[in-house]
Amino acid sequence: MRLLVTGSRGQLGRALERAAPSLGHDFAGYDLPELDITDAAAVHAVVRGAKPDAVINCAAFTAVDAAETEAERALAVNGTAVAGLAAAADAVGALLVQISTDYVFDGTSRRPYREDDPVNPQSVYGKTKFAGERAAAAARRHLVARTAWLFGEGANFVAAIRRQIEAGASTLRVVGDQRGCPTYAEDLAGALLRLLELGAEGTVHAVNAGEASWFEFAGEIVRRVGADVTVIPIATAEAARPAPRPARAILDTGRLQALLGGGLRPWQEALGEYLRLGA
Ligand SMILES: NC(=O)c1ccc[n+]([C@@H]2O[C@H](COP(=O)([O-])OP(=O)(O)OC[C@H]3O[C@@H](n4cnc5c(N)ncnc54)[C@H](OP(=O)(O)O)[C@@H]3O)[C@@H](O)[C@H]2O)c1
Numbered sequence: 001m002r003l004l005v006t007g008s009r010g011q012l013g014r015a016l017e018r019a020a021p022s023l024g025h026d027f028a029g030y031d032l033p034e035l036d037i038t039d040a041a042a043v044h045a046v047v048r049g050a051k052p053d054a055v056i057n058c059a060a061f062t063a064v065d066a067a068e069t070e071a072e073r074a075l076a077v078n079g080t081a082v083a084g085l086a087a088a089a090d091a092v093g094a095l096l097v098q099i100s101t102d103y104v105f106d107g108t109s110r111r112p113y114r115e116d117d118p119v120n121p122q123s124v125y126g127k128t129k130f131a132g133e134r135a136a137a138a139a140r141r142h143l144v145a146r147t148a149w150l151f152g153e154g155a156n157f158v159a160a161i162r163r164q165i166e167a168g169a170s171t172l173r174v175v176g177d178q179r180g181c182p183t184y185a186e187d188l189a190g191a192l193l194r195l196l197e198l199g200a201e202g203t204v205h206a207v208n209a210g211e212a213s214w215f216e217f218a219g220e221i222v223r224r225v226g227a228d229v230t231v232i233p234i235a236t237a238e239a240a241r242p243a244p245r246p247a248r249a250i251l252d253t254g255r256l257q258a259l260l261g262g263g264l265r266p267w268q269e270a271l272g273e274y275l276r277l278g279a
Contacts, residue, residue, distance in 0.1 A: 001196060002026045004052035004094075006037050006085070007059025011152035012099060015189035016056065023193050028052065031059070038076045040084035047088035054196055055089045056097040057082065057136075060129070064103070065242045067125040074124055079131030086139035095143060095201070097192065098136035101129045102148035102180055102207075107246020114252045115146075115203040123243040133203070144203040145192060146251060149217070151274060152185025158274065161218050165227045172222070176215035176233025179248040181207035184270035191256065191264060200259050205251035208267035220268055224275050 003020055007013050008029025020027040028050050035046055037059045047055060060078050061067055067074035082098055089096040103126035104119040121127045136142045151158040164172060183206075191206050212220070215233040222229045236245070257263040264270070 001053040002050065003028065003054050003056055003196075004047060004050045005029045005056045005058060006035065007031055007057065010058050010060075010062070011150050011154040011156060011185040012188060013058040014153045015185040016058070016192070019186065019189045019193055023197075025193065037081040037085060040081070040087070043081070043084045044088045044091065047085075047092055047094070051092050052094050054095040054097055055085055056099075056192065057085050058099055060099070060132075061125070064123060064125040064245070067123065067128065068242045071124045071128070074128045075131060078125070078128035079135060082132040082135035083138065086135055086142070089139050089141070093141075095141040095196070096136055096139040097143045097145065097196070098132055100133050100144050100146045101126065102146060102249035102251055103246060104130045104133065104146065105246055105249045107178075107249045109248070112250040112252035113205070115205055115255055123245065125243060141201060143195060143201050145188075145195070145206045146203065147183050147188055147205075148207050148249065148251060149180045149182045150185050150188070151182065151271070157182075157214070157217065158221055158271065161221045162225065165222065165225060165229055169229060171230045171232055172218055173232045173234045173238075174215045174218040175236055175239050176213050177236050177247060178245055179211055179213050179250065180246075181211050181251055182217050182267040182271065183207040183264070184267070184274055186274075187264045187270050191260065194260055198259055204255050204259065205253050206256050206264070207251050207253060208264045208270050209253070210266045210268065211250050212267065220271060221275070224272060
């Protein structure tokens with residue numbers, strides 16, 4: 001398959017670039033500054049030129065707190081630009097793959113969220129990502145993959161915790177009352193490529209198995225790197241972050257498991273591999 005990937009130098013884009021050739025796919029990656037997805041004319045020109053089988057949009061305004069004060073830019077990148085990608089994909093008969101987030105949910109459900117559960121985003125980021133889902137759904141052929149708490153090559157929670165450990169921190173205060181599904185970008189990339197090969201469309205939740213609070217996630221990182229650091233749980237209110245976050249956004253992966261004949265491995269195992277590779 002010929003894959004055109006936007007946001008190709010982000011965590012997921014880089015993982016797709018590594019995974020695609022070994023599975024026999026051609027990878028053409030674009031990121032800022034060479035392609036700004038908010039430039040619809042440029043998007044059309046690039047997509048028409050490449051004639052891909054699938055456009056995988058990994059580009060996003062991912063700074064969840066900054067989005068609260070940069071709502072216009074966040075909507076332009078996460079929402080409006082996806083309409084341009086959908087039109088461009090339709091023009092060449094390509095599938096549009098849009099990556100979305102657990103933050104489209106409000107986190108009040110007592111059970112894991114299924115793909116067709118009602119969304120209720122609380123943050124500007126979540127609202128703009130849901131706008132992106134709707135824009136992607138206008139494409140004749142689309143796959144919306146919701147994921148969560150990504151770690152891969154680039155800036156992420158694991159890298160931030162490691163940086164603090166390496167800087168000599170003896171205690172880390174980490175939010176204990178938000179739960180989610182840590183997910184390894186390499187595992188997500190592999191799953192996406194298999195979904196493409198299967199011709200999957202619609203919405204699918206794609207996260208590693210298991211769940212954690214940020215506090216538990218940090219504890220596992222500390223344990224695996226063998227650091228002498230005490231992790232202390234704090235409340236969301238104490239962290240005083242600008243954007244509201246879901247308290248418990250666990251994604252049900254039943255559809256992914258049915259499509260792939262099994263789900264992704266537990267996040268702890270994936271974390272171990274990520275740390276061993278020293279990313
Ligand atoms: N990271 C997470 O925890 C998480 C959780 C759930 C869902 N997701 C979703 O998963 C997808 C991939 O996330 P990620 O962690 O790989 O993101 P990332 O590492 O932040 O990468 C996003 C990439 O998109 C680029 N980009 C930003 N604005 C752009 C624009 N206007 N045109 C073209 N490229 C642009 C960024 O460039 P700059 O760095 O120069 O801005 C960056 O290279 C995103 O859709 C995100 O919303 C992520």
